[in-house]
Amino acid sequence: MTVASTLLRAAGGWVSPGGPTGKLTILTYHRVPSGVDPLLSNDQVDAAKFAKHMAAIADCFNVLPLPQALNHLDQGTLPSRALSITFDDGYQDNYTTALPILKRHGLKATFFVCSGYLNNGLMFNDVILESLRACQAKELDLSWLGLGLLPVYDLAAKRQASQKILDTVKYLPFNEREHACDRLWQIASPSEARPQLMMTDEQIRDLAAQGMTIGGHTHTHPILSRVDLDSARQDIALNRRLLAGLIGHEPTIFAYPNGRPVRDYGHEHVKLLKELGYQSAVSTAWGVAMKHGDRFQLPRFSPWDDDPKRLxxxxxxxxxxxxxxxxxTGAS
Incomplete structure (x- = not known):
């Protein structure tokens, strides 16, 4: 252990103590591509960056599987500098790229999986990205989305276009969102086969067999606040049932799609998860989990720093x- 890491651990013990006043940091990751993808955002975490993150985290934090960490949090026995690692959606590179790095450092993680995209599916945001990646045109007429003519002549233009399209369709009702993404694919890359970016059933089983936690994340990744409560219930319940069939037990932890409190989910969805048998859930609100906090609205943090010490x-x-x-918030 270096002098720097010793000092960092000492500082961490002060700002993130253990015991009854313990604080749990929960990290959020999504894709972990093998190399920098020019079409992904600047805050992407590729394999090299993820490896740096895990080395620094293993050196400076006490990393616990999320279910175990939450048990310690409830009992007031959390160690200082406590941290848990999570991934959202179920990307295949979580298995092929991130898992070997986790294992190298002896770390466990939780994978929140959208069951509807496993095997050969493609999430709507990736339909947008991959259709533009394959597009050979200089511009696209997206007047039907209210975006007019969008330039897509190089990677920078495609990245800007993908963000504009994503911002436009993300909060559409589910069927409208899927229809818009399918139409975009037919316009931008009609002759291209869609790539396989998500994990397979067997990879999910193997993650569980290797001691990783599998959590629920809905079947089709709807923004829960934009669908009726009955539809949300059916989607969440189907996801839980399908994942149970893969790992042999029902998941106990859930991640809200997109995950922003109030905007993406409401207190009625918190109550729904309790009714369906979940024991806890995570959002994407930034913060740290403490004993007095809501176990169904656990905050997380999204890291992207290149420099491990800054991270x-x-x-x-x-x-x-x-x-x-x-x-x-809402009535209990």
Missing amino acids: VMRLFKNAMNGQNPLVA
């Missing part, structure tokens, strides 16, 4: 300042 310092800052995360 650790940002995580400590979040632990110090993130004690009152945003939550969706």
Whole structure:
């Protein structure tokens, strides 16, 4: 252990103590591509960056599987500098790229999986990205989306276009969103086969067999606040049932799609998860989990720093300042 890491661990013990006042940092990752993808955002975490993250985290934090960490949090026995690692959606590179890095450092993680896209599916955001990646045109007429003519003549233009399209369709009703993405594919890349980016059933089984936690994340990734409660119930219940068939037991932890409290889910969805048998859930509100917090609205943090020391310092800052995360409130 270096002098720097010793000092960081000492600082971390002060800002993220254990015991009854313990704080749990929960990290969020999505895709972990093998190399930098020019069409993904600047804050992407590729394999090299993820490896740096895990080395720094293993050195400076006490990493616990999320279910175990939550048990310690409830009992007031959390170690100092406690941290859990999570992934959303079910991308195949979580298995092929991230898993070997996790294992190298002896780390466990939780994978929140959308069952409807396993095997040969493609999530709507990736339909947008991959259709533009394959597009050979210089511009696309997307007047039907209210976007007019969008330039797509190079990678920078395609990245800007993908963000504009995503912002336009993300909050559409599910059927409209799927129809818009399918139409975009037919316009931008009609002769291209869709790539396989999501995990297979067998990979999910193997993650569970290797001690990783599998959590629910809906079947089709609807923004829960944009669908009626009955549809949300059916989608969440189907996801839980299908994942149980793969791993042999029902998942106990859930991640809200998109995950922003109030905007993406409400207190009625918190109550719904309890009715369906879940024991806890995570949002994407930034903050740190504490004993007094809502177990169905656990905050998380999304790291993207290239420099490992800066990453650790940002995580400590979040632990110090993130004690009152945003939550969706309502009658109990």
